[in-house]
Amino acid sequence: MIPEIGHFALVLALVVAIVQSVFPILGAATNNAQWVAMAKPTARAQLLFLAISFVCLLISFLESDFSVRYVANNSNTFMPTIYKVSAVWGAHEGSLLLWALILGVWAGLVSFFSKGISAVMLARVISVMGMIGVGFLLFMLLTSNPFERLFPIPEQGKTLNPLLQDPGLAIHPPMLYMGYVGFSVAFAFAIAAMLGGKLDAAWARWARPWTNVAWVFLTIGIALGSWWAYYELGWGGWWFWDPVENASLMPWLVGTALIHSLAVSEKRAAFKSWTVLLAIFAFSLSLLGTFLVRSGVLTSVHAFASDPERGLFILIFLILVVGSSLLLFAVRAPQLRSTGTFEVVSREMGLLINNIALIAMTATVLLGTLYPLFIDALGMGKISVGPPYFNTIALPLSVVLFVTMGFGLFLRWKKDKPERVFAKVRWLLLLALLIAFLVPILFMESFTFKAAIGVFMASWVSLAALLWVQEQGKSPFKLPLATWGAALGHIGMAVTVAGISLTSMYSTEKDVRLENGQSYEMSGYQFTFNGVKEVKGPNYIAQRGEVLITRDGKEISTLYPEKRNYGQGTMPMTEAGIDGGFFRDLFIALGEPLGGNAWSVRLYHKPVVSWIWMGAAIMSLGGFLAAFDRRYRLVRRRAAKPVVTDEKADKGAVAPANEAVA
């Protein structure tokens, strides 16, 4: 019964989504106040039905209802409850339901926090989000229904992919999807603003906090994914330039560009059409990511659903979304005059460089990700693009980006004097250079130029951000949240970059053969292998190794790397043993038994690797603070009136619609 309720709720959600995507937007076009007023209730009704549907699937999992095919394929009675919950989005069908639910959540949030937005604008925004919802709900109901029944009903289910049975990964997909789908809000605002023919500061101001929050979720999602890859895959790497990782990185890069470009659009009425284009791209790349992951065209850890029909559906949907929004853009762009002019040395220029560098990075990643697919489609062979390709391009671009990041904060809008800025920061530049040379010499075993560049960029950006905060001349507690947001965003990025460059340059990695009692010395640490025992977990059997780590005869830690077997013909899983620290991680993974007492063991010494994720956490905090700046709330309250009059002046006849809602 429960699955049928879920299925029915899903169908109702589709019906509501169709109403939501048709009437409010038509009402806005034809000045029909009643239709415009349908925006809020439909958005909330859709959220309600999606939530019911999701809860039904959740209950099916918790009750281990194996008459539901999706449950039977991804769950069994031995799985701990937390993984029964995360199994809901652990495979294709359920993750789509999560996608749709999150879209519903965002549209619902927009409908609740929309005080300052004119009813007409809101109607368009909600309708655009409704259209996206229609696409995904159709996709789910036609090709991947999570509530499909299975007959005969199996006694016991299969199991969730063991790779995904991990607390970090339980929350990785929801975070990532909150980010992906969150960009649909900025996208919907951009489309709505274009439809209304008015791309003024107002749309940018509305879109900013939403974009920030989406970006924060995406940042957390990517960081969690990378952290999970680090400790769960047993390869000790944190980024592989895997196509699916790239698919999540691209919207992040464009989203970062969008956050900065929105600032210019709001404050200086410049970059107008560019910002709109970025909003379209950010969401399109999110959809592309979904397509790449879900269609099975990629060879990847994530490519579990290889069904050409599904791929085709998403591809058509992608083309429809991108095509129609770019068409609208082409029609409207000539009317979008950027009135704000600026000189070569100005904050606008700094942000322009930021945007160009980020977009160039996105293009590089896109090319590297899609090129093998094209070559394959053309029948010219099977190729893979190696990580060095991405690194070669990303390094010089990030140097440009980071040098600009430091200066950018101090630049004035419109026009600035280079001498003025230089006078401010020349000591900082020198200090950053000094740190860049001293850190590798004093704390690392050797000096390398690349590491010095990384340290320079990190210290320059973070010092500049700190000086900038100090220069605001107020007590830190009285500064606007947006100021803290910007500073923490930059500092977080700096911390991540410091982590990336030091860890890539100075990590020691060694695969060794160790017999019981044998030890191996690496990076000043003594690793002693004390054999492997068998232990039993709730739904797996593990080979657990014991490795004692000492330094100069003193015990540092004992690690227990495991090799787990979840049965049912699934792959064995490597559970690494990690001794984490602020300055270095020691990482041990079991390989295979080599006969006798010997095992192959993977040993890593990774300096400051945790900084990569710490930086991401700082960045996310910054993004959140900026999104909740008082300014947006005040503006929203204050803007309520003027915006309505704006609309009145613009399209006189629409006014009754606003009043009807008010």
Next chain:
Amino acid sequence: MTARHKRIVFIIIGLCAVGAASAMITQAMKSNLAYLYAPEAVWAGEAPKDRLIRIGGLVKKGSLIRSDTSLDLSFVVTDNRGNEVTVKYDKILPDLFKEEQSAVVKGKLTENNEFIAEEVLAKHDAEYMPPELADVLAKEHAPKTDAASPTKTEVKY
């Protein structure tokens, strides 16, 4: 500077940036592409020597040989039609590496068609073969059923 001058400067800077970027990308692409070959292509001389390539196939039963003192090991990648390439490797094999299962190895081919692997990739889960590998193996397989082409089995007749 007049507006016109400014625009020209912007365009020139833009063109230089685009040019530099394309040059960089082409260079980076050229040295980092790894084509995938089947064992048959290695013996047909289609696979280049001493360049980063990938070879895909099935790991031959009973072919995995390990050293007693170090991690050095070797195994044979085959297409089950008699084309075999010996692969040498000195790191830890992935969890899913198994004899009689598919694997893709990345590395360089020596003059006598031995493969020195830098990386061994096995399939990602119990039921799943990477689509590109399935393709390559299927493609090499195709001529065999095609009566017109002189494949090995037919030559015997």
